[in-house]
Amino acid sequence: MSKGSATLRFTRLTPDGGAETVDRPLAEEVPVAIEYNGAGYAVLMATPTDMSDLVQGFSLAERLVTREDALLDIDVHDTGAGIVARATLPPHRSDALLDRVRHRASDSSCGLCGIENLEQAIRPLPRVRAMSRADRVAIFRALDELRDHQPLNAATGAAHAAAWVDADGAIRLAREDVGRHNAFDKLIGAMRRMGAGWDGGFALLSSRCSYELVEKAVLADCPLLVTISAPTRLAAERAAEAGLPLVVLARPDALLAHSHDNPPL
Known part of the structure; x- marks a missing residue:
């Protein structure tokens, strides 16, 4: 089995009283502790693959680096009980780290702290600068190809995928994880590591469209976000605020296109 899955034995029961022993792959999910400049910052539950991409x-997404910053120096260690990923931020991002740590550690039982935490939760977004050249034909092509880029999900039925798709609908890169947010972080991190831009394409996610995924797309300057399931109202509002076109409920037979600035595809 791959590092992202392990096998467990089950008993398969049928309505007619039948029973048989089957071995089924299960997706791995382990704690991943992320440290910056020697200080603990967050613990995520994630599939233990593509860890450097995840941290990038x-x-x-945490705004500890910007689109223009250089790649982080990251060391990944498997401790047996989980994974520790140690990243070093550039010196000019030290204030951003201190500010985020202060808000993450603040006591929300305090009225003023609670207000500050709410403001941090819904922070202003930059405008999306990139433009997608993809049309509906490209999106339907990518939907048809996505399954071929989901080996972990094919084996376990328990993993989300995030894919970088070019303007013609060809999937250029994909990442999987048990968490939809982790899968998108891995994809964005891998693209940063490769020095790849969206090149007129889009991101395709095998999940619903939450506001967190919209924010990740905007901060990565993604020109179009396509998701298999529906958005929340906040996700749609945040996308409109940043000028991010959305395609949601994207299925092989139909999709819903929404753009605040431009006509549908």
């Missing part, structure tokens, strides 16, 4: 994408 997570750091961008």
